[in-house]
Amino acid sequence: MLSLKQAWIVLLLSIIATVCIYHPGGLYFLNDDMLHIPQVAKGIIWQHHALRPVHDLLLQMDTRLWNHDPFGYHLTALLLHLVCAGLLFPFIVLLLSRYATMEKEKIQVVALMSTALFLVYAFHSEAVLWILGRTASLCVLFFLLSGIAYFYKEKGIHYFILSLICFYISLYTYEAVWVAPFFVGLLYIADVYYLHKPWKKELVWPLVYCMAFIVQLFLRVQAMGELGGTYGNERLFNFNISMLFLNYNRLLARSFLPPMKSVMVFVACFGVVVIVLFILLRRFVKLKRVDPVFLLLSAGYLLSLLPVITLGIDTHDTESERYLYLPSVFLCTWIVYVLVRFSLRRAYVMGIFLLLLGYNFFFTFSNCRDYRVASSMAAVVYQQVGAKAAKNGSTRLIHLPYQFKGVPMFRLGFKEGLYWLGQTDTGKITVRDTTEVFPGPAYNREIWKSHFYSSINEMQTGNGNTQLEFRPDTTYFSFAE
Numbered sequence: 001m002l003s004l005k006q007a008w009i010v011l012l013l014s015i016i017a018t019v020c021i022y023h024p025g026g027l028y029f030l031n032d033d034m035l036h037i038p039q040v041a042k043g044i045i046w047q048h049h050a051l052r053p054v055h056d057l058l059l060q061m062d063t064r065l066w067n068h069d070p071f072g073y074h075l076t077a078l079l080l081h082l083v084c085a086g087l088l089f090p091f092i093v094l095l096l097s098r099y100a101t102m103e104k105e106k107i108q109v110v111a112l113m114s115t116a117l118f119l120v121y122a123f124h125s126e127a128v129l130w131i132l133g134r135t136a137s138l139c140v141l142f143f144l145l146s147g148i149a150y151f152y153k154e155k156g157i158h159y160f161i162l163s164l165i166c167f168y169i170s171l172y173t174y175e176a177v178w179v180a181p182f183f184v185g186l187l188y189i190a191d192v193y194y195l196h197k198p199w200k201k202e203l204v205w206p207l208v209y210c211m212a213f214i215v216q217l218f219l220r221v222q223a224m225g226e227l228g229g230t231y232g233n234e235r236l237f238n239f240n241i242s243m244l245f246l247n248y249n250r251l252l253a254r255s256f257l258p259p260m261k262s263v264m265v266f267v268a269c270f271g272v273v274v275i276v277l278f279i280l281l282r283r284f285v286k287l288k289r290v291d292p293v294f295l296l297l298s299a300g301y302l303l304s305l306l307p308v309i310t311l312g313i314d315t316h317d318t319e320s321e322r323y324l325y326l327p328s329v330f331l332c333t334w335i336v337y338v339l340v341r342f343s344l345r346r347a348y349v350m351g352i353f354l355l356l357l358g359y360n361f362f363f364t365f366s367n368c369r370d371y372r373v374a375s376s377m378a379a380v381v382y383q384q385v386g387a388k389a390a391k392n393g394s395t396r397l398i399h400l401p402y403q404f405k406g407v408p409m410f411r412l413g414f415k416e417g418l419y420w421l422g423q424t425d426t427g428k429i430t431v432r433d434t435t436e437v438f439p440g441p442a443y444n445r446e447i448w449k450s451h452f453y454s455s456i457n458e459m460q461t462g463n464g465n466t467q468l469e470f471r472p473d474t475t476y477f478s479f480a481e
Contacts, residue, residue, distance in 0.1 A: 001340055001349050004105050007112035010353070014116035015082070017361060021120075021368045022081065022128050024074035028375030031408040033131045034417030037063060037073075041420070051220050054142075054173040055135045068421055070375070073131045080137040081119075081128045087144035089115045092333055094151040099190055099292040110340050113353060114333040122363035123254055124328045126321035129371040136325035139174035142166045143326065146180065150187070153205065160205065164212060171216045176326045178307045181209045183300050194292045247312030251305045254313045255324055255331055258363045259406065266315050280338070289341045297337060301330035317406020318367050374404040377437075380453055381410075381470070385429065386422040388458070388466050394428045396461070398469040402434035410434065 002010065029037065036056075041063040045056035058076070066072030092111035096102060102110070127136035149163035170177040188206045191197045253270040260266040284290065304327040313320040335356065339349060381400070389395045402410040415426035457469040 001106065001344075001346055002109055002113065002353070003346075004109055004112075006350070007109045007116075010357075011112045011116045011119075014119045014357065015085075018082070018085075018119045019078070021361070021365050022078050022125075024071045024078060026372040026375060027074040027129065028070045028379045029073075029131065029417060030371070030374060030378055031130055031132065032412045033073075034420060035413030036132060038413075038416050038420035051223055052135055052173055054169055055132075055138050058134070058138065059131075070131075074129075077128050077131065077134045077137070080134055080141060084137050084140050084144065085115050085119050087141065087148065088118055088329060088333075091144045091147050091329075094148060095296070095333075096293055096337075098151060099194060099296065101291070106340070110333075110336055113340075114336040117336060117353075117356060117360065118328060118332040120357060120360045120364055121328050121332055122258065122360040122367065123256075123321050124325040125364050125367040126318055127325040129368060130322070133322040135174040136176060136322040139170050139177050140326050140329060142170035142173060143177050143180060144329070146170065147183075150184065150205075160208075164208065167209065168212060168216065171213070176304070176307050176323070178213070179300075179304045179326070181206065181213045182303050184209045186296055186299055186303075190292045190296060243312075244309050247309050248305060250312050250315055251308065251323065251327075254315065254321070255301075255327060258366075259315055259317050261316060263315070284338060284342070287342070289338075291341075293337060294334075294341070297330050297334040301327055301334055304330060314406070318370070319406060319408060321367075370405045370407050374407040374409050377401055377404055377452055378409045380456075382417060382421055384453075384456060385468065386418055386424045388468060389418070389424050389426075389428050390422070392428075392466045394430060394465045396430045396432055396465070396467045398432050398467065400431050400434045401437045401470055403436040405438055 037059060040056050040059040043060070045053045045060060059073075062073050062076055089111045092114050093107055096107040096110060097104075100107065124136070127133045143166075146163045146166035149159045149166060152159040153163065167177070167180055170180070185206045188202055191202050192199045249270075253266065253273070256273050257266065257269050260269070284294075305323075308320075308323040311320065311323065313323055336353070339352060344352075385395060385397065400410060400414075402408065414431070415429060418424040418429065419426050452470075455470070459467040459469070461467050
């Protein structure tokens with residue numbers, strides 16, 4: 001196991017790495033950003049398909065501070081991620097201090113290592129790189145605040161009230177926090193069976209949480225007319241067991257694996273992960289290392305996947321990785337806790353942990369690179385289309401690159417973005433078709449921008465009308481058919 005000093009050094013290096021790879025420079029408005037941000041700028045703080053006014057208020061603050069500058073929005077996203085990591089440390093310390101039989105220094109080491117892994121964890125990066133994906137990190141911020149206050153409830157009822165308030169705020173931030181009442185129920189069971197607290201007296205805490213949750217669900221239905229929102233409502237009550245089973249396994253697999261083009265390769269890699277985990281856990285049980293913390297973290301992770309089980313996650317690209325932001329709180333802690341509980345030599349622990357950090361750093365760096373390329377493409381498109389529409393009559397777009405290497409660019413809100421950024425008359429804009437762009441074999445981040453800019457084919461079609469065809473040379477890009 002690492003010493004406390006070594007753990008602090010690793011955390012510091014993880015913070016530096018996180019700031020470097022997630023830095024806001026070069027990131028732009030993507031995906032559905034332009035559908036929601038212009039509305040929020042007008043004072044509309046209710047999304048069409050979800051009840052998330054807390055994040056809409058944060059967006060409104062960003063619009064007043066930064067207006068059309070994407071740097072500020074992404075700076076907020078990075079700061080949210082860092083704050084979540086900062087809150088994760090005391091959350092883990094309190095959890096382990098309450099239920100684990102560890103020395104204080106070892107508890108701090110586990111908390112520091114878990115926080116370091118969480119910072120560079122590769123498969124929740126969408127919550128940091130996509131502006132609207134910040135709902136996931138904002139939700140985790142209030143979830144951790146609620147959990148920290150909950151652990152102090154014996155010191156005064158005001159801590160429990162604070163915990164409940166933070167939980168209620170998180171309910172209006174992101175639906176992933178629906179797992180919180182169940183986690184509080186797990187804490188209640190641990191208190192009764194491990195700490196031998198009176199079950200009747202302790203039962204009041206989870207009951208109040210559940211009642212608050214039920215009241216919010218009722219208010220949600222009254223406000224939206226539905227429970228699951230547009231994305232999940234259609235699948236919420238059809239009870240398609242095979243779909244739910246596949247979605248849950250996709251979420252499990254993507255918690256450990258990057259997206260892959262081949263389904264067979266992805267399934268094979270997931271099979272290897274399952275076998276390795278089975279061998280490790282079997283050894284863990286034989287060594288009698290199973291304790292309340294291990295069970296709480298395991299159950300917390302598995303339960304935290306349930307709120308998004310109707311939606312699943314993409315196995316071919318990074319879209320929907322925000323669904324793993326809350327589960328990664330439990331998973332990163334679980335991984336470190338299991339590693340430390342194996343009582344290996346310090347050199348082995350250090351080596352394994354550095355491999356884990358390197359594995360996650362590599363894919364996080366790759367995700368950030370792709371988001372920056374997609375961002376620069378989006379900026380070029382908005383600039384060119386806006387300029388042509390202002391000078392000419394109608395503008396027709398061919399092969400509009402709506403997605404780059406799995407990073408959505410213009411799925412929704414393209415015309416809304418044109419109007420918001422430059423007051424462009426979008427009635428003049430016609431999109432003939434869209435396409436997905438993949439990097440070619442000579443893909444180079446340093447030279448792509450000038451190449452993409454020069455590859456835009458402009459043609460005058462008469463009457464002052466313009467046709468823009470986005471067709472980069474396949475030496476650098478290839479197009480999906």
